[in-house]
Amino acid sequence: MAKAKKAAKKAATKKAAVKKAAVAPTVLNEAAAELNSTILNTVYVVDDSNNEVTLEVIAGEDGQQSDMDITLDNKILADKIPDSFPETAIGTNKKLQRKTLRIRVIITDVLPDDSNVTSLTIILKGGGLDATFPLGKTVGQNGSAQYICKIEFL
């Protein structure tokens, strides 16, 4: 009897693992990725919980200089910061509902010998599903790329 219970429990655990694996851990912005774009306009799903949502923004590569503004509705989260935005709690799921995150970044290639591919990666965690939004653009020597992003919390 105990053996049968153990087997049933094992089967249930296995089933749960399969179900969990069926949901991808990361959502990529397929639309923007296909455009090889500096533009992003998308949605991040949140729930009614009090769990914190965190934001991280990684800007530029070696040999590039970036400058970044981040706002959440009218609240300024980053005001012309020269580096990447470290992982920071920006509010609970509940509080973020129907709010809009706006990220503006300019990346300039200053060392021509390094990569001329500029990139911006936005990482949101703690909502319905952790999500990574990668953007990128190749610029000419000493060129600049301007990234404009908008993410609605729904």
Next chain:
Amino acid sequence: MKKLIVIILLLLNYYVYGQVVDTSQLSLKLDLLKAPVSPASNLLGFAVSDIDKPTDVSDFMVSLQSATGAFTKLPTNYAIDIAPFLLFSKDTGKSRKLNSGNNIRQNLVLSFAYKNPDSTETTLNKTNAYAGFGFKVSILKGHYDKNTIRGFNKIQHVKLKAIQDEVLNDMSKLQEEMDRDPELVAMEEKRRRMFLDADGKALAVDKKLAVMQTLEYKKIDVAINEAYLKLATELAQDKYDDTLKKVASTFQVERIGWSLDLAGGISAEFVNKNFDNSRVHNAGLWISGGYAGKTGVSILGLARFLHNPDQVVPKDSVTELANNTNWDAGARLIYSKPQSKFSASLECISRWSSAAAVGQTWRLVFNADYALWDNQKLTFSFGRNYDGTIAKDGNLVAALSFLTGFGNRRK
């Protein structure tokens, strides 16, 4: 000492007029101990400024379309360098940070060239057509001296930051304007409604995530992003682009540490422009590497193989057509500091030729240059050439020139 050399060079200068590209291209002419940037073009004698270097797929297609008359004919003269991993890659995340594996991927350049000589051609056979393929990869690139960068470029960082701040202010206004666009607002509202039930209440999280997987959602998401991109393109002002580029170009740093470059190429000759009748025109393989120190002194070594079938080579007192293969090996001592206008180098190269009359020979050259302004450079070269027809007495002043350019710098 530097001033004395400059004065001597000024006194002895003569002028060469023309459209000068950038200073790195000028110095290439003197850098004999260096793997070519574009091997295929090098083998077919293309000028550096004639090589297309597309930075994205659209650029690449435009370049190809333009050279082939909208894909209706073979190009007359066409040379292109592409970095395949950067041109076609969708990987834009953290994984592209520099490490040894990515370094090679980022560096690999494939070069293609096609030449259909016309009546003005002087070196190639006008009745034939030529095609070349080559590659170049930096296996080791050295690294930037971070302290030097911080010290030298502090002012440039501040200048660039000030302009970037201005751009961000403009981008903020631009985004406000984009977000007011009625068509975009309507599409966003339609997307928003997809996350609500019939009563206007928010769906449960799992249902919201399921909505995002539907074709209808994906379609509207793509449409919104395309509209957003269109608005940004239409409304954006590029008034700061040139200023940014100007400030960014003032950053001067050089890599230090070990470097190793590998390049190779082969070109084919199509007899009477008939693609069924071809032979190898020439081929080459270059390996160069060395160490660049913090003090600005670096040493480079090079091994080079150049194969030229059916070349005119000397034999006894006459010449004959024969396969000529050259094996070169040499070293170069360079003095060049990142912020200095003066640089000098001494190079020695030994050549073993398969042509018996040429045999083993050598070359020793001293190069010096001084950047007067952005677009003007004094160059000086003095030494013994291994080409017997030019330097029979063993010593010569190879070149002394004042190179000046008119017009804008090449962008």
